[in-house]
Amino acid sequence: TLLAKWAPRTERSFLATSVYSGAQFGTVIILATSGFIFDSSMGWPGIFYISGAVALAWSILFLVFGADSPNRSKVISTPELEYIERLTGSDSESTVS
Numbered sequence: 255t256l257l258a259k260w261a262p263r264t265e266r267s268f269l270a271t272s273v274y275s276g277a278q279f280g281t282v283i284i285l286a287t288s289g290f291i292f293d294s295s296m297g298w299p300g301i302f303y304i305s306g307a308v309a310l311a312w313s314i315l316f317l318v319f320g321a322d323s324p325n326r327s328k329v330i331s332t333p334e335l336e337y338i339e340r341l342t343g344s345d346s347e348s349t350v351s
Contacts, residue, residue, distance in 0.1 A: 259323045262337070
């Protein structure tokens with residue numbers, strides 16, 4: 255639903271691939287770094303603490319800066335909003351408050 259509202263049709267396939275490959279990217283990163291974390295003073299619990307802290311930070315960033323549609327975003331510029339609305343087929347008038 256977010257991609258349908260935020261990603262212009264001309265860019266949607268690339269953005270969808272990027273979004274859905276994030277889980278695999280995260281798996282690769284944690285597998286590559288978990289040995290170093292295990293050997294550190296944090297030990298094996300550090301693997302869970304660090305990945306949990308990263309997930310919490312990502313969630314907080316999304317809650318602060320994210321929006322369910324472009325016209326509800328607090329950080330989007332007017333030209334960018336017009337570009338997204340033109341290429342997604344949505345507009346500010348059609349959103350229910």
